[in-house]
Amino acid sequence: MRTAAELEPCAASIPPESAGARATGWHAGFESAAILIHLTNAHPTADLAPVAGSTAHARFLQWMLFLSSNVYEAALRSYYSERYSTVGAAAADQIKAQAVEDYARQLELIHVALSPYVLARGCPPQTIPAHARRLVSG
Amino acid sequence: MLAGWYPGDATALSSRLPKLAQHAELLRRRPATRKAEQDHADS
Numbered sequence: 001m002r003t004a005a006e007l008e009p010c011a012a013s014i015p016p017e018s019a020g021a022r023a024t025g026w027h028a029g030f031e032s033a034a035i036l037i038h039l040t041n042a043h044p045t046a047d048l049a050p051v052a053g054s055t056a057h058a059r060f061l062q063w064m065l066f067l068s069s070n071v072y073e074a075a076l077r078s079y080y081s082e083r084y085s086t087v088g089a090a091a092a093d094q095i096k097a098q099a100v101e102d103y104a105r106q107l108e109l110i111h112v113a114l115s116p117y118v119l120a121r122g123c124p125p126q127t128i129p130a131h132a133r134r135l136v137s138g
Numbered sequence: 139m140l141a142g143w144y145p146g147d148a149t150a151l152s153s154r155l156p157k158l159a160q161h162a163e164l165l166r167r168r169p170a171t172r173k174a175e176q177d178h179a180d181s
Contacts, residue, residue, distance in 0.1 A: 067140070075143045100146045107141060107155055114157040116164055 033068035056119055063118050074103035
Protein backbone atom coordinates (compact mmCIF):
# COMPACT_ATOMS: atom_id res chain seq x y z
CA MET A 1 0.00 0.00 0.00
CA ARG A 2 1.32 3.42 -0.95
CA THR A 3 1.79 6.13 1.65
CA ALA A 4 -0.07 9.43 1.57
CA ALA A 5 3.14 11.18 0.53
CA GLU A 6 3.50 8.85 -2.46
CA LEU A 7 -0.09 9.38 -3.50
CA GLU A 8 0.08 13.14 -3.08
CA PRO A 9 3.67 14.39 -2.79
CA CYS A 10 2.52 18.01 -2.48
CA ALA A 11 0.22 17.31 0.45
CA ALA A 12 0.82 19.35 3.54
CA SER A 13 1.55 17.51 6.74
CA ILE A 14 2.36 18.29 10.33
CA PRO A 15 6.06 17.65 10.93
CA PRO A 16 6.28 15.27 13.90
CA GLU A 17 8.72 17.46 15.84
CA SER A 18 6.86 20.71 15.24
CA ALA A 19 5.13 22.84 17.84
CA GLY A 20 1.82 22.11 16.14
CA ALA A 21 2.27 18.36 16.48
CA ARG A 22 3.50 18.63 20.05
CA ALA A 23 0.60 20.87 20.99
CA THR A 24 -2.13 18.80 19.37
CA GLY A 25 -0.75 15.27 19.50
CA TRP A 26 -1.62 14.69 15.83
CA HIS A 27 1.63 13.52 14.30
CA ALA A 28 0.71 11.86 11.03
CA GLY A 29 -1.95 14.09 9.57
CA PHE A 30 -2.41 15.05 5.96
CA GLU A 31 -5.00 17.05 4.00
CA SER A 32 -4.37 20.77 4.46
CA ALA A 33 -7.94 21.71 5.34
CA ALA A 34 -8.16 19.04 8.04
CA ILE A 35 -4.82 20.15 9.50
CA LEU A 36 -5.83 23.80 9.56
CA ILE A 37 -9.28 23.18 11.04
CA HIS A 38 -7.69 20.92 13.65
CA LEU A 39 -5.20 23.63 14.60
CA THR A 40 -7.94 26.24 14.95
CA ASN A 41 -9.78 23.88 17.30
CA ALA A 42 -6.63 22.99 19.22
CA HIS A 43 -5.82 26.67 19.80
CA PRO A 44 -9.19 28.33 20.49
CA THR A 45 -7.63 31.35 22.21
CA ALA A 46 -5.39 32.16 19.22
CA ASP A 47 -8.37 33.63 17.34
CA LEU A 48 -7.58 31.68 14.19
CA ALA A 49 -11.23 31.05 13.33
CA PRO A 50 -14.73 31.98 14.52
CA VAL A 51 -16.13 30.24 17.59
CA ALA A 52 -17.22 26.69 16.81
CA GLY A 53 -20.97 26.39 16.49
CA SER A 54 -21.46 29.98 15.35
CA THR A 55 -22.83 30.98 11.98
CA ALA A 56 -19.47 32.53 11.16
CA HIS A 57 -17.80 29.19 11.90
CA ALA A 58 -20.18 27.45 9.52
CA ARG A 59 -19.14 29.94 6.84
CA PHE A 60 -15.48 29.36 7.74
CA LEU A 61 -15.92 25.59 7.25
CA GLN A 62 -17.76 26.20 3.99
CA TRP A 63 -14.87 28.18 2.53
CA MET A 64 -12.19 25.88 3.90
CA LEU A 65 -13.79 22.89 2.20
CA PHE A 66 -14.51 24.89 -0.94
CA LEU A 67 -10.83 25.80 -1.20
CA SER A 68 -9.75 22.25 -0.59
CA SER A 69 -12.19 20.44 -2.84
CA ASN A 70 -12.61 22.95 -5.67
CA VAL A 71 -9.90 25.59 -5.95
CA TYR A 72 -7.08 23.26 -4.96
CA GLU A 73 -8.45 20.50 -7.18
CA ALA A 74 -8.47 22.82 -10.19
CA ALA A 75 -4.94 23.96 -9.38
CA LEU A 76 -3.71 20.37 -9.21
CA ARG A 77 -5.53 19.50 -12.44
CA SER A 78 -3.93 22.42 -14.24
CA TYR A 79 -0.41 21.57 -13.03
CA TYR A 80 -0.65 17.78 -13.40
CA SER A 81 -2.99 17.56 -16.40
CA GLU A 82 -1.38 14.40 -17.76
CA ARG A 83 -2.56 12.48 -14.68
CA TYR A 84 -6.23 13.05 -15.43
CA SER A 85 -6.60 10.87 -18.50
CA THR A 86 -5.72 7.33 -19.49
CA VAL A 87 -3.96 8.77 -22.54
CA GLY A 88 -1.60 10.87 -20.42
CA ALA A 89 0.12 13.78 -22.14
CA ALA A 90 -1.98 13.37 -25.30
CA ALA A 91 -4.97 14.95 -23.57
CA ALA A 92 -3.07 17.20 -21.18
CA ASP A 93 -3.54 20.47 -23.07
CA GLN A 94 -7.32 20.16 -23.19
CA ILE A 95 -7.51 19.09 -19.57
CA LYS A 96 -5.35 22.01 -18.52
CA ALA A 97 -7.45 24.49 -20.48
CA GLN A 98 -10.59 23.25 -18.75
CA ALA A 99 -8.87 23.32 -15.36
CA VAL A 100 -7.77 26.94 -15.80
CA GLU A 101 -11.31 27.87 -16.77
CA ASP A 102 -12.70 26.03 -13.74
CA TYR A 103 -10.12 27.71 -11.50
CA ALA A 104 -11.19 31.17 -12.67
CA ARG A 105 -14.87 30.31 -12.24
CA GLN A 106 -14.26 29.22 -8.65
CA LEU A 107 -12.32 32.39 -7.94
CA GLU A 108 -15.32 34.30 -9.28
CA LEU A 109 -17.52 32.62 -6.65
CA ILE A 110 -15.13 33.74 -3.91
CA HIS A 111 -14.93 37.20 -5.49
CA VAL A 112 -18.67 37.67 -4.97
CA ALA A 113 -18.28 36.91 -1.25
CA LEU A 114 -15.27 39.18 -0.61
CA SER A 115 -15.96 42.30 1.44
CA PRO A 116 -12.95 42.60 1.72
CA TYR A 117 -12.70 39.12 3.32
CA VAL A 118 -15.07 36.18 3.13
CA LEU A 119 -15.70 36.41 6.88
CA ALA A 120 -16.95 39.75 8.12
CA ARG A 121 -14.86 39.67 11.27
CA GLY A 122 -11.70 39.89 9.23
CA CYS A 123 -10.34 36.39 9.70
CA PRO A 124 -10.50 34.83 6.26
CA PRO A 125 -9.50 31.19 5.86
CA GLN A 126 -6.73 32.33 3.56
CA THR A 127 -4.92 34.01 6.45
CA ILE A 128 -4.84 30.84 8.49
CA PRO A 129 -2.00 29.14 6.66
CA ALA A 130 0.31 31.97 7.70
CA HIS A 131 -0.63 31.54 11.35
CA ALA A 132 -0.76 27.77 11.15
CA ARG A 133 2.61 27.56 9.45
CA ARG A 134 4.06 29.29 12.47
CA LEU A 135 2.44 26.70 14.73
CA VAL A 136 3.55 23.86 12.49
CA SER A 137 7.13 24.94 12.00
CA GLY A 138 7.76 26.50 15.39
CA MET B 139 -2.68 31.06 -2.12
CA LEU B 140 -6.07 31.66 -3.60
CA ALA B 141 -5.05 33.29 -6.81
CA GLY B 142 -1.31 32.81 -6.46
CA TRP B 143 -1.35 29.44 -8.16
CA TYR B 144 -3.58 30.58 -11.00
CA PRO B 145 -1.68 29.50 -14.12
CA GLY B 146 -3.41 31.94 -16.47
CA ASP B 147 -2.76 35.64 -17.00
CA ALA B 148 -2.56 37.18 -13.52
CA THR B 149 -3.00 40.76 -14.76
CA ALA B 150 -6.14 39.86 -16.67
CA LEU B 151 -7.44 38.01 -13.62
CA SER B 152 -6.87 41.06 -11.40
CA SER B 153 -8.80 43.25 -13.84
CA ARG B 154 -11.61 40.74 -14.00
CA LEU B 155 -11.72 40.16 -10.22
CA PRO B 156 -10.61 43.43 -8.58
CA LYS B 157 -11.83 42.50 -5.10
CA LEU B 158 -9.69 39.39 -5.22
CA ALA B 159 -6.65 41.49 -6.16
CA GLN B 160 -7.42 43.85 -3.27
CA HIS B 161 -7.79 40.88 -0.94
CA ALA B 162 -4.42 39.46 -2.01
CA GLU B 163 -2.80 42.82 -1.36
CA LEU B 164 -4.34 43.05 2.12
CA LEU B 165 -2.97 39.63 2.97
CA ARG B 166 0.42 40.38 1.43
CA ARG B 167 0.84 43.34 3.79
CA ARG B 168 0.24 41.34 6.97
CA PRO B 169 3.35 40.73 9.09
CA ALA B 170 2.33 37.08 9.61
CA THR B 171 2.11 36.56 5.84
CA ARG B 172 5.48 38.20 5.26
CA LYS B 173 7.07 36.06 7.98
CA ALA B 174 5.56 32.85 6.62
CA GLU B 175 6.68 33.67 3.08
CA GLN B 176 10.18 34.49 4.31
CA ASP B 177 10.32 31.23 6.29
CA HIS B 178 9.13 29.37 3.21
CA ALA B 179 11.78 31.03 1.01
CA ASP B 180 14.50 30.14 3.53
CA SER B 181 13.51 26.48 3.82
